[in-house]
Amino acid sequence: MTTVLFVHGTGVREPGYTASLERVREGIAAVRPEVAVAPCYWGGSAGSDLRAGGLSVPGYGSGRAAPGAEGDAGDVEFWGLLYLDPLLELRLLASEPGGRTELAPGAAPPGEGLRAAAVALAGDDALRGPLDAAGIGGEFAAAVAAVLTSPDCRDFLRSPVADAEPDALARAFTAEAVRRTAERAAAPPAFDGAARDAVVERITALLPGDGAGAHRGPVTRRVGKLAGRLVLGLASAQAVKRRSALTDAAHPAAGDVLLYLARGEAIREAVATAVAAAEPPVVVLAHSLGGIASLDLLVLRALPEVALLVTVGSQAPFLYELGALPSLEHGAPLPPHVPPWINVYDRRDLLSYLGAGIFPGRVRDVEVDGRQPFPLAHSAYWGNPELYRLLAAELP
Known part of the structure; x- marks a missing residue:
């Protein structure tokens, strides 16, 4: 048979x-x-x-992320979205209540000083080292020009929040430089998050304004909601928290x-x-x-x-x-x-x-x-x- x-x-x-x-x-x-x-x-x-019961998997069986993973999860998701859309934060800030105003004839936009200082960033010798350490020095000048000439950035610079948010502009420049560098690379670049953050801090220090933006909290919360609608794979906070279940399934x-x-x-x-x-x-x-x-x-x-x-x-x-x-x-x-x-x-x-x-x-x-x-x-x-x-x- x-x-x-x-x-x-x-x-x-x-x-x-x-x-x-x-x-x-x-x-x-x-x-x-x-x-x-x-x-x-x-x-x-x-x-x-x-x-070995999952001993090789960080946080396996605990239902929690590995130590240190939860504290910066929101920031990692935030950067994940900025790499996809470097102008996202500027657009959200400009759309905040009272974020867009009509200028009186002949009046300078609130962010005019910010724009002028940003134009000079590419020539700053003190910034060159951090940019190269972050792996984005070759694309930074083009990134600054692309961001500054975008309609979203122009709206941001015309808004009353611009002078209070120089770090948002710094993140836009950095994210655009990362995006351009990754797009032109033959293999995935090994970008260092700490070096990237050092670039943002240095750019913020070179720009006029009040330093860390007061609107970051509300904007980050709004970005977090958007991040929840996107599939960011294992970079997302929820995936990190659910790593045990994902490991068991996969x-x-x-x-x-x-x-x-x-x-x-x-x-x-x-x-x-x-x-x-x-x-x-x-x-x-x-x-x-x-x-x-x-x-x-x-x-x-x-x-x-x-x-x-x-x-x-x-x-x-x-x-x-x-x-x-x-x-x-x-x-x-x-x-x-x-x-x-x-x-x-x-x-x-x-x-x-x-x-x-x-x-x-x-x-x-x-x-x-x-x-x-x-x-x-x-x-x-x-x-x-x-x-x-x-x-x-x-x-x-």
Whole structure:
């Protein structure tokens, strides 16, 4: 009796595996009721785990950020928004109640002295050192010119709050210089936050005005609300505070991949043990990382009881092309003992790849359409009748 061995992919744990296994059993029973479906659950015994209880993760299990992370979280979020929009703070300040006024004919704008001093910043020798230390010296002059000529900055300089907020202008210049430097860099620059803050302090000291702005509190609160609506990834305060939960959610999937590429023997051995326990002929139906492990096993070891390999949403061809497939260097052919191989993919599944061009004559690619967006497309195969119609025709 033919046995289909269902090998799961990365990050799968119970009870999720059993639910998927039952879905596969129902799908195959509908088209080939005489075929048995056997489990190969390697996630519990060979999958990744926080083996030291999360000791490597700052603040893990406490529900709080690591020491020192909460105190400057708001400032980090604030800079994150300024890097995206260097004029944001100036725009918010100018829009504060009473922030915009009509000038009398011939009257100088409130921020005229601030503007004049800002024009001279690029030539200040004392500022050159901090700018270079922050990595933004090459773009600073252009950044100052861009900010000063923007409509948002002109509105800010015309507002009564301008003289009380020279540090806001300093942050705008600095953020624009960072943005321009990062945009022109071939690789992500290693900007130092302390050096950046030193630049802001030096610019503020060179500008006329009252020093640290009185409006920073309300503006920061408004920016904080905007930050809450943006995805700032692990830089956001909430993500830092929720790092334990994020780690628990993400580490099985990422950890399984890293563990397999570093030490994949245990996962391959779990598949081999399941193959040996199944009644032949065996069809290995393997998803995602399970497809990589199954192919590696069949390359490294001749298993004549395996009559067919079916990979679903697998990255095995991509790893081979990268030269990262553990069992086979790029350019080496599949060994003759590798059984017939069908590779199922969905164009909407961005983790599925093609094998026919990589292994000519040894792999047949079959496209299915789960009608789901990514990432749901990566797990939609098991509910897709197309997959089972394909298996009905191909199973021994």
